[in-house]
Amino acid sequence: MEHLRTLVLNSTFEPLQFTSSKRALILSMLGKAEPLEFDGFYIRTPTKSFRLPTVIKLNRFIKRPFRSYVSFxxxxxxxxxxxxxxxxxxxGPELTIDHVIPRSQNGGSTWDNVVTACRKCNLKKGNRTKEESGMKLVSRPGRPKFLFHSSLPDQTPASHLKSWAKYMPRVYIKL
Ligand SMILES: [Zn+2]
Known part of the structure; x- marks a missing residue:
């Protein structure tokens, strides 16, 4: 049970962070959070068993903690x-970083101007804008609000990932 994590949402449903499922259960029992999703994991004491939530929502709005700002x-x-x-x-591996507006055209190294590109596409695009090279982005780049937590244990059950995906923007979670 120690390796299980729960996604914590702000009262506005915005993802904030992960916490241990035990702590999430306690927050729910104290009435500080509302459990939203379960996927069949329980914690058992000699007399009782409790469903472990995979997603909880805080009842009070909290200001986004500093650490959830993602550095570039x-x-x-x-x-x-x-x-x-x-x-x-x-x-796959060997991915590169592409400046959507090339640096030679004063494109900055910022969240909204930098995307992941494979070598082939990066080479094809070269020092041109995507319009000049006739290429399209699959999504519009921007500053992510939240990233997959690097300390998330490897043994995280797939059913957890699935229940989180609903509350997290497309790319920040590996499925
Ligand atoms: Zn490519």
Whole structure:
């Protein structure tokens, strides 16, 4: 049970962070949060058993903690884009970072101008804009609000991932 995590949503349904499922259960029992999703995991005491929530929603709005702002880095761009080329959808290693508006045309290294691209697409696009090269983005880049938590245990059940996906924007979770 120690490895189970629960997704915590703000009162506005915005994802905030992961917490241990035990803590999520306690928050629910104390009336501080409302459990929204379950997927069949229980915690058992000698006399009782409790369903472990996979998603809880806080009853009070909390200001976004500082740590949930995602810093701009190549690694985080790759994670935001789910390690998928944003031009052709290719997934895999050896992905590069592409400036949508090229640096030579004053395109900045910012969340809304940098995307994951495979080598082939990056080469094809070269120093041109996507219009100049006739290429299309599969999604519009932007600052992610929330990223897959790097400390999430590997043994996280698939059913958990599935129940989280509903509440999290497309790319921030590996399915
Ligand atoms: Zn590609």
């Amino acid at each position: 880095s190549k690694k985080n761009v790759l994670r935001r884009d789910n390690h998928t080329c944003q031009y052709c959808g290719h997934r």
